Amino acid sequence: MGTSGAKPWWRESAPAHNQLQYLELRDRIAAQIQAGVLGVGDRLPSERQLEDGLGSARGTVREALFQLEAEGLIYRRDRSGWYVCPAPILYDPTRSEGFMAYVTAQGRRPETETLSKRLVPAPDAVAGIFGVAEGTPLYDIRRLRSIDGRSVLVERIHVNPDLAPGLIDHSLDGSLTAVLKNAYGVAAARNRIAMKPCAILGDDAETLRARSGSPGLSVIRTSFDPAGRVVEYDQECWRHDAVIVSVDIRVAPPGH
Amino acid sequence: MGTSGAKPWWRESAPAHNQLQYLELRDRIAAQIQAGVLGVGDRLPSERQLEDGLGSARGTVREALFQLEAEGLIYRRDRSGWYVCPAPILYDPTRSEGFMAYVTAQGRRPETETLSKRLVPAPDAVAGIFGVAEGTPLYDIRRLRSIDGRSVLVERIHVNPDLAPGLIDHSLDGSLTAVLKNAYGVAAARNRIAMKPCAILGDDAETLRARSGSPGLSVIRTSFDPAGRVVEYDQECWRHDAVIVSVDIRVAPPGH
DNA sequence: AAGGTAAACTGGACTATACCAGATGGAATT
DNA sequence: AATTCCATCTGGTATAGTCCAGTTTACCTT
Incomplete structure (x- = not known):
């Protein structure tokens, strides 16, 4: 699992488990958090990076992020980015x-x-x-x-x-x-x-x-x-x- | 106030109190609920009706509805409409x-x-x-x-x-x-x-x-x-x- | 090394579409 | 009167842009 040179996780293709794109993105990001690839306090890739890394429109990416926000997995800092939530x-x-x-x-x-x-x-x-x-x-x-x-x-x-x-x-x-x-x-x-x-x-x-x-x-x-x-x-x-x-x-x- | 012949509330123009359109719409709808114009269980005008009644894009109208949903004032019935929430x-x-x-x-x-x-x-x-x-x-x-x-x-x-x-x-x-x-x-x-x-x-x-x-x-x-x-x-x-x-x-x- | 500034970046707001699938209601049928 | 069927209405999903205002960063100046 080399980190240098290899594609970052959000550019890799992955098999779909959901028919809905935003649920698919949500689960992929959640999996990265669960696996510790994204740690507490880390910033997520920007919406625009996710957009073309995953091939969805920005609105769809945002929908996925909103889901994760609702789940309490990530939060936003206005005009700064999305971050992984600390434990409650x-x-x-x-x-x-x-x-x-x-x-x-x-x-x-x-x-x-x-x-x-x-x-x-x-x-x-x-x-x-x-x-x-x-x-x-x-x-x-x-x-x-x-x-x-x-x-x-x-x-x-x-x-x-x-x-x-x-x-x-x-x-x-x-x-x-x-x-x-x-x-x-x-x-x-x-x-x-x-x-x-x-x-x-x-x-x-x-x-x-x-x-x-x-x-x-x-x-x-x-x-x-x-x-x-x-x-x-x-x-x-x-x-x-x-x-x-x-x-x-x-x-x-x-x-x- | 006469209900027949007159414009419904969501087609009337109103002074803006917020710089953000979706907050403006939110407050206007909330006011209707507060005033009892929209009662518990009533269905709201459809998104498309609000859209051209208020002159905003559908996405903006939906943003306002999401706010009201978050506040617990309205809820949705899938593909049926938005309804005024009963008391908790x-x-x-x-x-x-x-x-x-x-x-x-x-x-x-x-x-x-x-x-x-x-x-x-x-x-x-x-x-x-x-x-x-x-x-x-x-x-x-x-x-x-x-x-x-x-x-x-x-x-x-x-x-x-x-x-x-x-x-x-x-x-x-x-x-x-x-x-x-x-x-x-x-x-x-x-x-x-x-x-x-x-x-x-x-x-x-x-x-x-x-x-x-x-x-x-x-x-x-x-x-x-x-x-x-x-x-x-x-x-x-x-x-x-x-x-x-x-x-x-x-x-x-x-x-x- | 410290400070300031401008460019680049990021999410926020908004528009304008398009297509889909479930819900609904009325018409035709039985 | 009950049932079936179909057109219509509704929200749900997705795309593809635009413009804006804070944040961040990198560079330049002092």
């Missing part, structure tokens, strides 16, 4: 351990950037969650989180200032849950978590440097203190290929 | 309540079709989960589940026959968890749930009548009995627009 991070939203901790524990390099922290009048939808009147002041924190230099998550957190006055003056680049606990003695007794596949849109897409409409995962975490008050309302928007949400639950014995 | 179902995988029950409770009409139920030698990956040798016989059940006549979920369930001998002979069109409990006295004491956005591929795509590569949500539920043995290993593949996963968790008090 395991995330357990029920644990109080913060992003920095669990990403590090999985041998990856986490980063957090606080985009904004403000006191804002509660918008209608959020006011209902906290059980306060619309317009009541709430802390609004927006953070961008990255893994190994790749932006994977934007989140917007609302906190009731009554439970954590002056929260905004702390550094929020670490674990917010830790700040709430250590500086205010506030901790969650109950978490409600809602997850839904979503499209990354508008501002979120821009901050994640993703295309509008990219597939994402919305994770909304509402934590309650022992008295049932909402401590934290956290709306997370993840790149779809970056995360596996995993929770472990003891089942309540029947008929309590 | 709330699914709490930690509850033992079955699909039929929680779908009905939300005022929708559930259906289950058992596609196959067999005894198969455990494939490598699954054997590891059950802690048995590769090739050990396991029950393998495949089911298709629908809501209001739309296929939304395919699942593959593996069960250890030692814990539920003859399981295959029961009707499995209802709640499997209920059968395990009532006929065998087997119930979960612990659930582990992993979720990841995925692409719907191959067989799954065919049974869901979805295009290969459609966005989906993979939900894998492993339930353990009080002794820690694996009772049920359930791999679910949902249409991305059909479900919101919601779990509610009491946080363990610290330090014990």
Whole structure:
């Protein structure tokens, strides 16, 4: 298997297993990733190289790439190229351990950037969650989180200032849950978590440097203190290929 | 506003708010859905109608439709048209309540079709989960589940026959968890749930009548009995627009 | 060695076709 | 009334371009 002089894999002809061209291309590229010919973080040949190497139109090549993107095998960097995805991070939203901790524990390099922290009048939808009147002041924190230099998550957190006055003056680049606990003695007794596949849109897409409409995962975490008050309302928007949400639950014995 | 004689909405001109045509179209269609002009289950004008109604090429119109599909606002029925999505179902995988029950409770009409139920030698990956040798016989059940006549979920369930001998002979069109409990006295004491956005591929795509590569949500539920043995290993593949996963968790008090 | 600049490269957006196969609906048939 | 059949409609796939705006790179200047 000489690498020098020989045709690169994407110029070799191969037997077809699919009747559809874009599925055929998809499987060929996937096979190269599986075989390790393309490693994590590697850039794929450009669309135009694949185009004439494989003899399909560019639109067809792109269709194949979109499939691989949907599968979470590759991602794009705008006007730079297509790259092989790193493995997803395991995330357990029920644990109080913060992003920095669990990403590090999985041998990856986490980063957090606080985009904004403000006191804002509660918008209608959020006011209902906290059980306060619309317009009541709430802390609004927006953070961008990255893994190994790749932006994977934007989140917007609302906190009731009554439970954590002056929260905004702390550094929020670490674990917010830790700040709430250590500086205010506030901790969650109950978490409600809602997850839904979503499209990354508008501002979120821009901050994640993703295309509008990219597939994402919305994770909304509402934590309650022992008295049932909402401590934290956290709306997370993840790149779809970056995360596996995993929770472990003891089942309540029947008929309590 | 009169419906007869007047131009339909998709032929009216409108001020542009986006520099990109497909985002503009997307927002215009989304607005019609939001406003109720297009109701749940309604079919959109065909791509070719939108094409010349809005003065864009078909490819651009399709790009807008893909965006709306990614957002979960519309879905396609192959070679039939684009339709407005119904609201997603709330699914709490930690509850033992079955699909039929929680779908009905939300005022929708559930259906289950058992596609196959067999005894198969455990494939490598699954054997590891059950802690048995590769090739050990396991029950393998495949089911298709629908809501209001739309296929939304395919699942593959593996069960250890030692814990539920003859399981295959029961009707499995209802709640499997209920059968395990009532006929065998087997119930979960612990659930582990992993979720990841995925692409719907191959067989799954065919049974869901979805295009290969459609966005989906993979939900894998492993339930353990009080002794820690694996009772049920359930791999679910949902249409991305059909479900919101919601779990509610009491946080363990610290330090014990 | 450092910085700046211009050319080359890359994906993003858009147009305009063509042909296909499954879905649909109405007409003709039984 | 039920069935069969066919024309039409619909989205799915594929081709072949164009132009654009960021990214990257290689070269030139300092």
